[in-house]
Amino acid sequence: MTVETKTKHQIIEGFIQASLPKYQELAIEIHEHPEVSNYEVYSSQVLIDQLIAEGFDVKKDVAGHHTGFDARYKSEKPGPTVSFLAEYDALPGIGHACGHNLFGNYSALAASALKQVVDQVGGEIRVYGTPGEEGGENGSAKGSFVREGFFDDVDAALCIHPGHRYSRTSTGLANDPVDIKFYGVASHAAGAPEKGVNALEAVIQVFNSINALRLHLPKDVNIHGVITNGGVAANVVPDFASARFYLRAANRATLNEVYTKVENIVKAAALATGATYDFGLFQNSVDDIIVTDAFDDVFFSHAASSGVPFDEIVETKKQSLGSSDVGNVSQVIPTIQPTVSISDDYIAGHSIEFKAASRSEKGLNSIGIAANLLAKTALDLLEQPELLEKIKAEHQISLAKGN
Numbered sequence: 001m002t003v004e005t006k007t008k009h010q011i012i013e014g015f016i017q018a019s020l021p022k023y024q025e026l027a028i029e030i031h032e033h034p035e036v037s038n039y040e041v042y043s044s045q046v047l048i049d050q051l052i053a054e055g056f057d058v059k060k061d062v063a064g065h066h067t068g069f070d071a072r073y074k075s076e077k078p079g080p081t082v083s084f085l086a087e088y089d090a091l092p093g094i095g096h097a098c099g100h101n102l103f104g105n106y107s108a109l110a111a112s113a114l115k116q117v118v119d120q121v122g123g124e125i126r127v128y129g130t131p132g133e134e135g136g137e138n139g140s141a142k143g144s145f146v147r148e149g150f151f152d153d154v155d156a157a158l159c160i161h162p163g164h165r166y167s168r169t170s171t172g173l174a175n176d177p178v179d180i181k182f183y184g185v186a187s188h189a190a191g192a193p194e195k196g197v198n199a200l201e202a203v204i205q206v207f208n209s210i211n212a213l214r215l216h217l218p219k220d221v222n223i224h225g226v227i228t229n230g231g232v233a234a235n236v237v238p239d240f241a242s243a244r245f246y247l248r249a250a251n252r253a254t255l256n257e258v259y260t261k262v263e264n265i266v267k268a269a270a271l272a273t274g275a276t277y278d279f280g281l282f283q284n285s286v287d288d289i290i291v292t293d294a295f296d297d298v299f300f301s302h303a304a305s306s307g308v309p310f311d312e313i314v315e316t317k318k319q320s321l322g323s324s325d326v327g328n329v330s331q332v333i334p335t336i337q338p339t340v341s342i343s344d345d346y347i348a349g350h351s352i353e354f355k356a357a358s359r360s361e362k363g364l365n366s367i368g369i370a371a372n373l374l375a376k377t378a379l380d381l382l383e384q385p386e387l388l389e390k391i392k393a394e395h396q397i398s399l400a401k402g403n
Helices: 003-032 041-053 100-121 142-147 199-216 252-273 293-300 326-330 352-357 361-383 385-401
Strands: 057-062 065-074 081-086 124-129 156-158 161-163 174-183 222-229 240-249 276-281 339-341
Touching: 003 041, 003 100, 003 361, 041 057, 041 065, 041 100, 041 124, 065 100, 065 142, 081 100, 081 361, 100 124, 100 161, 100 361, 142 326, 156 326, 156 361, 156 385, 174 199, 174 252, 199 222, 199 240, 199 252, 240 252, 252 276, 293 361, 293 385, 339 361, 361 385
Parallel strands: 081 124, 081 156, 161 339
Antiparallel strands: 057 065, 065 124, 174 240, 174 276, 222 240
């Protein structure tokens, strides 16, 4: 490491140390105002206002998401473009039990810290505010950002997720969230059942057929669902019934096959009962996460200087049984999403304990650690063209191999 690089690191560290109290305050604000997908009006504005104050040019209402944003700062010197991904949605009912109040601040502070030195090295810094990672109305916005070309001129994407331990980017499952709706004919269930077409019976047949299908699916496939409407009265043949399913698999190719099988089940249930149907995605589909080990190596090379306790780092790469739209980004450019520790004790995601940890002292202090790691990793990519090319090449190999 050169003296010049050390100086840049010192500038980044000094900025983060001075700015940390403000970003901790913002994390608490977002925690106290939990908003679900497509309704993160307050949360997105908190981050937008801060990024504007830090000197970024910010556009709101982007990629078809009115709570999405695109923040940019471009050096006059040419260089790579890196994007930090910001999440800020909460879970229905429980609130910030996945720590996205921290997540968005990790990326915003990292980008702002990197901005302090980017004019020396060249390049462009972006922060993409991506709503609805947890899914829901117009959810999984990163899929929209990919589809609308926001990553076409970006070299690499970075983000960190809060968790129990420090760990490398994990391979998440591809996920197709689907709604199934059947339309029948109402009739008196006792007096004239032959006049009715039972939409609920079609939904039940879908559940039974999916259960029969499970035996003949690859081990990495996971299908789970609920009935969202099952009729209104026991003495009326239900003329409408619906269900919602998540279809998951380790890779997109397998999931596309599963999607077709489930659609055929829906068609068969409609044919058997005489109902008509609607079937399809109720939000963006989510792709599996392509892991680029060399990218994670760079990230963790800064662990010691960023305050990460060595004994808290999990060295092995894990297979996540959940899904994240970070996967959509990883399908097009090198992307990392390691985890940073916010609790000394094990905490399950989407739990009351995780919600508490997301505004605990350790949770709030993790903002400084995460921002240090992200900013220094991005600086390496801006300063070392050969490193960036190595990461891009490995990404292509991982992409071709799949999960």
